[in-house]
Amino acid sequence: MLIDLVSMVAIGAATIFFVAGSAGMLRFPDVFMRLHAMTKADNLGLGLLIVGLALQASSFWVIAKLVLIWLLVLVSSTSASHLVARDALARGLRPWRNP
Amino acid sequence: MGVAIVLLLSFAAGAVRIIRGPTRSDRMMAAQLFGTTGVAILLLLARAMEVAALLDVALVLALLATVAVVAFVQRFGHRPVGEPEQGAGGGGAD
Numbered sequence: 001m002l003i004d005l006v007s008m009v010a011i012g013a014a015t016i017f018f019v020a021g022s023a024g025m026l027r028f029p030d031v032f033m034r035l036h037a038m039t040k041a042d043n044l045g046l047g048l049l050i051v052g053l054a055l056q057a058s059s060f061w062v063i064a065k066l067v068l069i070w071l072l073v074l075v076s077s078t079s080a081s082h083l084v085a086r087d088a089l090a091r092g093l094r095p096w097r098n099p
Numbered sequence: 100m101g102v103a104i105v106l107l108l109s110f111a112a113g114a115v116r117i118i119r120g121p122t123r124s125d126r127m128m129a130a131q132l133f134g135t136t137g138v139a140i141l142l143l144l145a146r147a148m149e150v151a152a153l154l155d156v157a158l159v160l161a162l163l164a165t166v167a168v169v170a171f172v173q174r175f176g177h178r179p180v181g182e183p184e185q186g187a188g189g190g191g192a193d
Contacts, residue, residue, distance in 0.1 A: 014139070018136065018139065021132075022132065022136075034128060035128055038128055038131070038132050042131075042132065042135035042136070043135075045139065046135060046138065046139055046142075049139055049142060049143070050142065053142055053143075053146050056146065057146075062151065062154065065154050065155075065158070066142070066154070068158070069138065069142070069154070069157055069158050069161055072158070072161045072162070072165075073135055073138060073161045076161060076162075076164065076165035076168075077131060077134075077135060077164075077165075079165075080131055080164075080165055080168035080169065081128070081131070083168065083169065083172040084127055084128055084131075084168065084171075084172060086172075087172050
């Protein structure tokens with residue numbers, strides 16, 4: 001019973017992160033901030049989601065695969081947003097200054 | 100299952116970002132968001148429908164999302180002055 005409860009809480013928290021990240025991505029005025037918000041939401045949200053799912057997973061291999069997916073997404077989205085930010089900088093976009 | 104629906108909302112948020120995104124990198128960022136949210140939805144479905152194969156689908160999607168972003172930066176990247184435009188050349192209209 002406890003496991004279901006904990007996994008429900010984890011998945012709930014994951015949803016909050018996803019929604020917050022997406023909302024953050026829409027509202028921030030600058031590319032860099034949006035990137036920041038979006039990456040945070042995805043990685044953290046996904047991580048919590050995977051924790052939630054792993055608790056309910058039946059066999060060990062499922063858990064191993066879940067963790068693998070999470071690590072892959074961590075690495076890929078970090079490097080991807082880095083590339084996008086570098087590209088934006090090269091294009092001349094400057095981080096937003098507080099007026 | 101309800102969570103999957105909420106994730107669809109963040110999909111929609113990404114779509115709005117694509118339409119409104121002023122710069123090209125915004126649109127690409129939304130595409131990356133789609134990738135990750137897609138993976139999350141797939142994981143949920145895998146759990147809900149007890150179909151283990153969906154885990155592999157999520158894995159592949161995560162891979163593809165990465166390749167897509169790298170391809171974007173490589174192709175439409177705004178080369179800093181120092182780097183010559185290799186290969187295609189001339190395509191660099193901003």
